[in-house]
Amino acid sequence: MPHILSIQSHVSYGYVGNRAATFPLQLLGWDVDAVNTVNYSNHAGYRNFTGTKVTPADLHGMLSTLEDNGMMGQEYILTGYTPDARSLSIVEAYIQRIKQASHATYLLDPVMGDNNRLYVDSDTVPVYKSMLKLADIITPNGFEVELLTGVALNTRGDIKNALDVLHNSYGVPHVVISSVELELEPEIGGGNTKPEHGEIIKPTILSTIISSSTLNSFNSFNSFNTSNTQTRILQYPLIEGNFNGVGDIFSALLLANCESSARNVRGVIEIDTLTSATEKTVGSIQAVLNNTRNYAASILPENIDDIVENDQSNSSRIWRQRVRELRLVQSQDEIKAPRILHRATEFV
């Protein structure tokens, strides 16, 4: 089974970063080398958290020792939350070296923010742009696509433009936009009709976009490039609740499912592999989120949101967050044998 280098955050309590990625991969038989970029008590979503960032010097030292000890022979690399540009540049330099020395497949999750809010230093954005050339697969969410491409995502046309930038300007072979909320999707969301009192509220629909590009270079003039991009869309209802670490599990499982899905004869990931892997990944994650939501509902009183609103002490807010930590170890069956409930279709 594969060996992977995963560079992400560590929290003592709860499941984000390496704590979210490591267990599912291990469960699927992968050896996971976990380099931590921060060491925190719990994730920042609790607001009350303590710990330290691993300094750029320490990160450099540890990666350097791993290299010296011959411990950089992983077939896969996964990077996630790295809070500052100096540390991220060190990660970039080592991945460049690994990619030169081997044929490791690199999934870059450009963890920068969500819902229009940045939760890393803003000077990481140009470093991530620079790292795109190293990546085989990237898994930004909609907001991160906007940060990387400068294209605001409102319509399907916007997504196509952004994918064009990622594939053709930055040269990323495979892009999976982990989740984006598309407006004006009348066949699902009914976006144009005003909700009336008593109307059944349709669930919010999330979309995952899967896109692969094969660049055909005819380098005799070093100018004539045609790219063949295939793009698909997977849509499913949003599971309500403020969950953390979902993107981190998404990226880890996507790699695992790419590995286990059929590959073409050259061992190269292609659109069908990526699509199948995404369908499985979304299936597992929906199950984890359902298990988590049901667990939270079994514990929290129905009026928890009112309680939180009137609680000056913050303890009920933290409690609500705690019981929404992902039910990862309790969802082993759903991770090992994903049920595919939603199929991707051509993105037009």
Add this chain to the structure above:
Amino acid sequence: MPHILSIQSHVSYGYVGNRAATFPLQLLGWDVDAVNTVNYSNHAGYRNFTGTKVTPADLHGMLSTLEDNGMMGQEYILTGYTPDARSLSIVEAYIQRIKQASHATYLLDPVMGDNNRLYVDSDTVPVYKSMLKLADIITPNGFEVELLTGVALNTRGDIKNALDVLHNSYGVPHVVISSVELELEPEIGGGNTKPEHGEIIKPTILSTIISSSTLNSFNSFNSFNTSNTQTRILQYPLIEGNFNGVGDIFSALLLANCESSARNVRGVIEIDTLTSATEKTVGSIQAVLNNTRNYAASILPENIDDIVENDQSNSSRIWRQRVRELRLVQSQDEIKAPRILHRATEFV
């Protein structure tokens, strides 16, 4: 399923400390809160390693935040490698608070050294002695028993004396000496006969000692205590090879197997529970070690020890060590369903 607080080391590569304890517990359905005492590239057995100890102030800060956030409600606590006395004293203080607030079961693994070599600061020894009063179960190896009790372990009588100190002077209810090599065990080891050329060498026998004490206090005079100690021994052949992290998995699985084994009606661990848990734990660990040894043998050349001896660069020594990292993720079946090959008997 249970929730556990585990305070141990983190390494990016390989399986010791929290990296050895977390996955087996998660696989068995436990939520594991992993507080790291150090953040290293790899374990110190490689000699070449990089990283930092978590400072006492940071350790204090993180434990304090976990407490403030209501994240200290675990049913179980497990502590292992903590390299200096100041950090260990902070751990002690928090466990004292947790134990006062709840009925958490605490397994203390007094990780100090092995084979007569100390690998923590020597001033941790008195802190561990002080922590013994908090522990429900301790899992020292033979050398650590000697450090805690001052009794040199050569004979069965020595072990009884040391157990007497641990149970009756320090008040530890349950002691499992994870492994000790008993000399002068003629029925197994043939220790008195000189090996001759061509003789079949009998395997070295390891012993695990299981001991429970029920202290009957009649406190009207605060002086009349009788203790009822039951002690058993489990013997099995040593699997040759220089493996790291075995003790860390032992402690984690022992707790998990205590939980899953029958308990008496008051939910208290007793000698039969502890014995059954130890038999299962040794069964799983022997399987992990066999898988690891077989993997190493399939990769390393037969004359690897000669190669290492003549290699100035150290690279073959590190390579030999790397392929002996425990095959933990590859041994999931053996962890979930231990095969019991050896049964404990009365220790006389």
